[in-house]
Amino acid sequence: MRASQEDFESAMNQVKLLKKDPGNEVKLRLYALYKQATEGPCNMPKPGVFDFINKAKWDAWNALGSLPKETARQNYVDLVSSLTSSESSSQVKPGADREQQEYENLVVTSEDGITKIMFNRPTRKNAISTQMYQEIMLALKAASKDDSTITVVTGNGDYYCSGNDLANFTDIPPGGVEEKAKQSAIMLRDFVGTFIDFPKPLIAVVNGPAVGISVTILGLFDAVYASDRATFHTPFSHLGLSPEGCASYTFPKIMGPAKATEMLIFGKKLTAGEACAQGLVTEVFPDSTFQKEVWTRLKAYSKLPPNSMRISKQVIRNMEKEKLHAVNAEESSVLQERWLSDECINATMNFLSKKAKL
Numbered sequence: 001m002r003a004s005q006e007d008f009e010s011a012m013n014q015v016k017l018l019k020k021d022p023g024n025e026v027k028l029r030l031y032a033l034y035k036q037a038t039e040g041p042c043n044m045p046k047p048g049v050f051d052f053i054n055k056a057k058w059d060a061w062n063a064l065g066s067l068p069k070e071t072a073r074q075n076y077v078d079l080v081s082s083l084t085s086s087e088s089s090s091q092v093k094p095g096a097d098r099e100q101q102e103y104e105n106l107v108v109t110s111e112d113g114i115t116k117i118m119f120n121r122p123t124r125k126n127a128i129s130t131q132m133y134q135e136i137m138l139a140l141k142a143a144s145k146d147d148s149t150i151t152v153v154t155g156n157g158d159y160y161c162s163g164n165d166l167a168n169f170t171d172i173p174p175g176g177v178e179e180k181a182k183q184s185a186i187m188l189r190d191f192v193g194t195f196i197d198f199p200k201p202l203i204a205v206v207n208g209p210a211v212g213i214s215v216t217i218l219g220l221f222d223a224v225y226a227s228d229r230a231t232f233h234t235p236f237s238h239l240g241l242s243p244e245g246c247a248s249y250t251f252p253k254i255m256g257p258a259k260a261t262e263m264l265i266f267g268k269k270l271t272a273g274e275a276c277a278q279g280l281v282t283e284v285f286p287d288s289t290f291q292k293e294v295w296t297r298l299k300a301y302s303k304l305p306p307n308s309m310r311i312s313k314q315v316i317r318n319m320e321k322e323k324l325h326a327v328n329a330e331e332s333s334v335l336q337e338r339w340l341s342d343e344c345i346n347a348t349m350n351f352l353s354k355k356a357k358l
């Protein structure tokens with residue numbers, strides 16, 4: 001499939017978040033592909049021989065000759081994807097439960113055939129910052145390629161996750177709030193898309209309350225184990241928002257439209273037991289024995305033949321993938337409008353000025 005304009009913009013965002021300098025050669029290639037994709041063949045006068053930097057840039061761009069804009073865009077997206085995946089796979093060290101220091105907001109470990117991605121902003125109840133969205137995507141992409149058989153997502157501290165960090169919307173770029181909403185919609189679509197496409201069994205270990213997007217994406221997991229302390233809350237109407245994470249499609253399918261409405265439109269908070277009765281949660285455990293029981297079970301599952309599990313997941317999920325991507329695109333574009341609404345702006349301001357919580 002050809003890279004779309006949105007893929008291209010998303011790749012541009014990812015370049016800004018690279019942790020390691022990719023080196024001059026790669027930077028020149030990125031520059032040249034970017035110019036070719038946006039302006040076409042090199043149209044700049046050749047810089048003088050002593051203008052080293054601009055001459056190197058000109059040479060790189062000019063070397064692309066008449067490469068079509070679409071191909072340059074695709075090559076740019078592919079190059080960025082190879083940079084981000086090599087950066088993330090170099091962070092997954094084999095062997096015993098070693099912490100991955102390179103992530104600021106996650107702890108990623110790989111042991112006994114299980115890659116564990118743990119949200120790690122306990123003082124913010126594991127709210128997902130813009131950087132954390134990128135880190136989760138990188139960690140999932142690395143986990144999809146590492147030696148583990150299953151991947152587990154969990155939270156550090158008393159919360160599983162309090163959803164989108166409401167301060168994300170205070171970081172307004174030079175293009176203004178419209179540009180911010182556009183960038184956020186692209187990031188949301190990429191983030192949810194990473195879950196839709198994740199190839200191995202993906203399990204949520206919900207150690208405490210879960211809010212917003214951390215709840216909606218559970219519909220894309222293969223199993224959800226919850227402590228009896230966990231709650232499941234999607235207060236979208238209270239925040240002037242609308243559902244994401246494909247929940248507008250998965251929740252009515254999982255629990256029926258009436259129960260999905262109570263959660264997604266009226267913001268009803270479910271206990272772990274209720275979420276289990278409605279099919280969102282696989283099984284609930286007493287908090288006192290939760291970690292022990294769940295990890296014993298997961299270790300047993302991780303010893304099952306990996307290819308068989310992967311293929312079974314494909315058989316179960318693949319028929320739905322195209323639909324899920326379409327739902328994801330639609331939800332993201334609806335939210336792009338919602339973020340600019342008075343209802344949403346007022347609710348966010350009320351939270352940030354400490355006037356309101358959920």
Ligand SMILES: CCCC/C=C/CC(=O)SCCNC(=O)CCNC(=O)[C@H](O)C(C)(C)COP(=O)(O)OP(=O)(O)OC[C@H]1O[C@@H](n2cnc3c(N)ncnc32)[C@H](O)[C@@H]1OP(=O)(O)O
Nearest residue numbers: 123124125127162163164165166167184188212213357358
């Ligand atoms: C770009 C893609 C966008 C995708 C869109 C997704 C939609 C959603 O996810 S909607 C859900 C958004 N989340 C919320 O509305 C939760 C807001 N938080 C709260 O209502 C409460 O903090 C809480 C009920 C989760 C916990 O209350 P509690 O009294 O136990 O703890 P606090 O003192 O409030 O929290 C500690 C600390 O953490 C800050 N914080 C917690 N959650 C968030 C959050 N989601 N965004 C930003 N900050 C959060 C909270 O403000 C506290 O900060 P201070 O210590 O500075 O007061």
